[in-house]
Amino acid sequence: MGYTPTTTSPDYSIQAPETATPTRNQPDxxxxxxxxxxxxxxxxENWITLxxxxxxxxxxxxLPWASEAENQRAQFIANALQHAVVLPKLGITALAEIISKSxxxxxxxxxxxxxxxxxxxxxxxxxxxxxPALTGVMAGARECVNLGGKNMQPSAQEVxxxxxxxxxxxxx
Numbered sequence: 001m002g003y004t005p006t007t008t009s010p011d012y013s014i015q016a017p018e019t020a021t022p023t024r025n026q027p028d029x030x031x032x033x034x035x036x037x038x039x040x041x042x043x044x045e046n047w048i049t050l051x052x053x054x055x056x057x058x059x060x061x062x063l064p065w066a067s068e069a070e071n072q073r074a075q076f077i078a079n080a081l082q083h084a085v086v087l088p089k090l091g092i093t094a095l096a097e098i099i100s101k102s103x104x105x106x107x108x109x110x111x112x113x114x115x116x117x118x119x120x121x122x123x124x125x126x127x128x129x130x131x132p133a134l135t136g137v138m139a140g141a142r143e144c145v146n147l148g149g150k151n152m153q154p155s156a157q158e159v160x161x162x163x164x165x166x167x168x169x170x171x172x
Contacts, residue, residue: 014118018097026083029054029168030099030116031061032107033077034070039129040109042153044073049156050106051081057169060084062102064095064112104168106159113137117144122166124159128152142166 033047051061060083063074071086078084087098096115099105104122107113109132113125117137123144125137132146145162147154163169 014096014115026058026060027103028060028062028085029163030102030105030107031063031077031084032105032110032112032116033063033073034066034112035108035110037129040127042108042126042128044076046153046156046159047077048080050159051077051084053156053160054169055081055083057171059103059169062087062098064090064098104163104166106163109135117142122163122168124162126154126159128154 031047031051033042035041047061054061061077061081062085063078064087065071065074066089071089074086078086087095090098092115095112096119099112099116099121100119102121104124105113105116106124106126107116108126108128109130113123114137116123117140120141122142123137123139125132125144125146127136127146127148129150131149136146137144143166147158147162160169164171
């Protein structure tokens with residue numbers, strides 16, 4: 001097409017609004033566990049393992065949800081952890097603010113993972129049913145990584161290793 005593609009990370013120029021959303025007392029990572037198809041889900045056991053590993057480092061999982069199935073999954077994950085927070089049902093603007101105040105986001109193949117990248121958060125995007133080379137998150141000002149692929153289930157340890165490279169956690 002006659003142009004040279006850029007080699008720098010995009011600047012999405014998106015900022016979440018500042019409202020009266022309460023600040024949480026300890027560092028947290030937003031767990032974007034909901035997606036449009038069950039085939040894109042990361043195993044619930046992996047979310048729990050990740051949450052336990054994060055809690056050892058003083059980091060809690062924050063679990064948003066949109067559907068009743070997502071609410072039930074969020075409650076199940078939170079019940080297995082000590083400090084996880086299940087958010088009330090939120091609109092996209094309020095959720096963007098929550099994401100913007102987090103340490104990072106870990107998410108499955110969902111638009112919210114892309115939103116987190118656009119908000120300049122570190123993102124570990126987990127793919128289990130699609131090819132991340134086609135639809136993976138693209139970093140803005142912060143690093144993002146795409147794990148997995150078609151018929152793959154990355155481990156919680158792989159996610160922790162990526163969070164370590166972002167300097168979010170100190171050990172796996």
